[in-house]
Amino acid sequence: MTEQTTTGGAGTAPVRGDVGQAEQVALDLTDPRLSQQQGLAGATRAAIVRIRNGDVGSLPVLVGLVIIVVIFQAANPTFLSSTNLVGLASQIASTGIIALGVVLVLLLGEIDLSVGSVSGAAAAILAVSNVTHGMPPGVAVVLAVGAGAVIGLIHGVLFTRFGVPSFVITLAGLLVWQGVQRQVLSLTGTINLPRGGWLLRLGEFRYFGYTGSTVIAVLLVAGYLVTQLRRRQARLRAELSAPPASLILVKAGAIAALAGLVIYALCQDLGVPYIFVILLTLVIAVDWVLRRTRYGRAIFAIGGNIEAARRAGLRVDLIRTSVFVLASTLAATGGVVEAMRAGAAGRDTGTGDVLINAIAAAVIGGASLFGGRSRRYAALLGILVIGAIPNGLNLVNLSDELRYIITGSVLLAAVIVDAITRRGREATGTG
Amino acid sequence: MTVTQPETAARTAVLALTGISKRFGAVQALDAVDFAAHAGEVVALVGDNGAGKSTLVKVIAGVGPADDGTIEFDGRPVHIGSPHEAQHMGIATVYQDLALCDNLDVVGNLFLGSEISRGGLLDEPTMERRSWALLRELSAKIPSVRVPVASLSGGQRQTVAISRSLLGDPKVVLLDEPTAALGVAQTAQVLNLIERLRERNLAVVMISHNMADVFAVADRVTVLRLGRNAGEFVVARTTNEELVAAITGAADNVVIQRQRRAEAGAHPHGADPRGADPYGADPRGADPYGGEQ
Ligand SMILES: Nc1ncnc2c1ncn2[C@@H]1O[C@H](COP(=O)(O)OP(=O)(O)O)[C@@H](O)[C@H]1O
Ligand SMILES: [Mg+2]
Numbered sequence: 001m002t003e004q005t006t007t008g009g010a011g012t013a014p015v016r017g018d019v020g021q022a023e024q025v026a027l028d029l030t031d032p033r034l035s036q037q038q039g040l041a042g043a044t045r046a047a048i049v050r051i052r053n054g055d056v057g058s059l060p061v062l063v064g065l066v067i068i069v070v071i072f073q074a075a076n077p078t079f080l081s082s083t084n085l086v087g088l089a090s091q092i093a094s095t096g097i098i099a100l101g102v103v104l105v106l107l108l109g110e111i112d113l114s115v116g117s118v119s120g121a122a123a124a125i126l127a128v129s130n131v132t133h134g135m136p137p138g139v140a141v142v143l144a145v146g147a148g149a150v151i152g153l154i155h156g157v158l159f160t161r162f163g164v165p166s167f168v169i170t171l172a173g174l175l176v177w178q179g180v181q182r183q184v185l186s187l188t189g190t191i192n193l194p195r196g197g198w199l200l201r202l203g204e205f206r207y208f209g210y211t212g213s214t215v216i217a218v219l220l221v222a223g224y225l226v227t228q229l230r231r232r233q234a235r236l237r238a239e240l241s242a243p244p245a246s247l248i249l250v251k252a253g254a255i256a257a258l259a260g261l262v263i264y265a266l267c268q269d270l271g272v273p274y275i276f277v278i279l280l281t282l283v284i285a286v287d288w289v290l291r292r293t294r295y296g297r298a299i300f301a302i303g304g305n306i307e308a309a310r311r312a313g314l315r316v317d318l319i320r321t322s323v324f325v326l327a328s329t330l331a332a333t334g335g336v337v338e339a340m341r342a343g344a345a346g347r348d349t350g351t352g353d354v355l356i357n358a359i360a361a362a363v364i365g366g367a368s369l370f371g372g373r374s375r376r377y378a379a380l381l382g383i384l385v386i387g388a389i390p391n392g393l394n395l396v397n398l399s400d401e402l403r404y405i406i407t408g409s410v411l412l413a414a415v416i417v418d419a420i421t422r423r424g425r426e427a428t429g430t431g
Numbered sequence: 432m433t434v435t436q437p438e439t440a441a442r443t444a445v446l447a448l449t450g451i452s453k454r455f456g457a458v459q460a461l462d463a464v465d466f467a468a469h470a471g472e473v474v475a476l477v478g479d480n481g482a483g484k485s486t487l488v489k490v491i492a493g494v495g496p497a498d499d500g501t502i503e504f505d506g507r508p509v510h511i512g513s514p515h516e517a518q519h520m521g522i523a524t525v526y527q528d529l530a531l532c533d534n535l536d537v538v539g540n541l542f543l544g545s546e547i548s549r550g551g552l553l554d555e556p557t558m559e560r561r562s563w564a565l566l567r568e569l570s571a572k573i574p575s576v577r578v579p580v581a582s583l584s585g586g587q588r589q590t591v592a593i594s595r596s597l598l599g600d601p602k603v604v605l606l607d608e609p610t611a612a613l614g615v616a617q618t619a620q621v622l623n624l625i626e627r628l629r630e631r632n633l634a635v636v637m638i639s640h641n642m643a644d645v646f647a648v649a650d651r652v653t654v655l656r657l658g659r660n661a662g663e664f665v666v667a668r669t670t671n672e673e674l675v676a677a678i679t680g681a682a683d684n685v686v687i688q689r690q691r692r693a694e695a696g697a698h699p700h701g702a703d704p705r706g707a708d709p710y711g712a713d714p715r716g717a718d719p720y721g722g723e724q
Contacts, residue, residue, distance in 0.1 A: 027563045028576065231556075238556035240563075292552045297535075301543055304532035311530050312544030313515070372534035 026241035040246045058366060061381045068385065072392030079392055082269035089266060092387035093275035094338035095354060099361035099379040100286050101330030104323050106362055107303045109371020110166035112327045114173030115358055119335030120350025121181040122148050126336050127191035127345035128184050141336055148332020149325050151177060156321030182347055190346035193339060207271030210263065216277060217259035225252045275337045283380045299323060303372030353407060360411035361386040368418050445470050445602050445634040446491065451500035453486055460486040462658045468603055468634040473625060475645040476638045478655035479678055484638045488605050492524040493517035523596035527607040531592060533581035537573060538562045540580050541595050565594050569627045572620065586617025590624055603634045610644050622648050642671050656680050
């Protein structure tokens, strides 16, 4: 915890071509214009400087979330009750998963307006194949999610082949897939999932208690520690600066504390919903793909400058098509999760404010509508805000109409912030 | 090891184009153009707007293959049918619009499309390390490779774009107006970088409108005018006026007449009708229509 330098020390080779610099200075810190950011104190200083310079990261969303929580808690003390939080955690799972796909499409600089309908259609396919046709639940899930993939493939191919704006294709999809949803459900209207089957239990009745959720939290923290420490080692080996081990430990401690808080809050009641864990898993998986793989890098590049991506030899059309496939697949997964939570699939599943909430969550979380930029975990942070608002308004008995107005206004505010930030970036030339 | 003298370099023409023609509908963009680039040499390609410079670069880069003519690379006749083929062969191109991703950092841009990964995951430390090594080698002044390139100055962005072209270990680097839209200090930075490329024994082809830049870094100048060769000059043995005359084709311009009178005694080879000395002023440069009218 007392470590002060970030470089390898004795074995470090002198940095080439940089006469006059101390031998221990890491390769990436030799420029005199860079302030030396070493140790825990240095990291803290650097963070403060970043915030002062207006690089506030996800801070505004977090602050917004705290404000929302404080207001609702003041209005109705049951807001932070374990029962309500368990409900909130289940409610946001499906839209959060759908928002994850929206983030991917936004990164390309495109939009998918069909995600709500696709989730509804997938829920319908799930229910009909499981209940009406008696297929095993696993097969029903594969069919529903697979249908999402096929739908995404159709969108992607239409988009890349004919160059029709994604806005128009997916607007048509919004109507078409909702029609398919109703067609599949036919006269039944709503199909209840069998109460005893694992499909339903996975959603509404399955929760991780103290033991289960603690195991998950330990795995999460251990995974974080291992990857961060390995990354640190790799950077030191490459003679680059690396975050001090103490900082990694502090961050891991913070994650552990947060996880502990969530477990404590939820497990007083039913526990951590399975579907919330599914959301978390997908959020982390998508983040990994985006930040750590060539595929993710390609998505960012295409959103940043498609011509540059093309000249760099990226298979632009293939990647764009695959992102539409992913978006629809995630939307379908969200639909399946929603059917599990509600214990039914109906004509209304995936309709109403599902689409707008998913887009709002993505944008509020920090995915730019202009492509190529997104803060980490945008979908999760955004859906916490977007989910907390109707949940809290419900507790103070506000009408649906007002809920719509408020959610719509929040989305508008987020979009304006996005546009202003973009203009600021262009003016100051910062990324 | 490092070849800087044009006379020595002339023995190793990496790239030689002869009789290149290209037509766009009614426009004869290139008409039997000859062009050569040598290892360890910076050759400037100059000419007025519409002279065919970009078209010639596109022929070399494989973006727009020629209708007619031959290309030799490393002494062997080749066909460059696509940008990929050109790249594979060892011809790197830095276009005027740079083609950087503003949202990616310097490392992300340098390795775009050829990222190093291990076990399916990006190997960021290795890429960052190589980025620093490359930038150091080029004496490039970039404070951090972890900032989005949007936050870099024009000269730094140009540096990133040029460095990026070197990752594929090319033999020829084509630069389309590398100093256009740059300030004085930033232009100097880029010109320094071009020096470094020459030291690495690369053949550098630089399109430029700026005579000061040409005189600062180029060893040789090829002038195009209305799609034809309009002169071939050794920078050390030419003047600004001479170049301007070749570019504009202003044979009867006062400046040129005075220059001719002054040079008549000094450079007798300037009168050689067919340019037997490849580095002598080509008479077509002074009067491109002399043979026809
Ligand atoms: N794609 C094209 N289609 C039609 N004409 C073209 C095209 N590209 C270039 N040209 C014409 O060819 C000539 C040479 O152009 P270019 O090579 O761009 O000149 P420079 O780069 O020297 O300014 C110009 O007359 C231009 O209008
Ligand atoms: Mg041009």
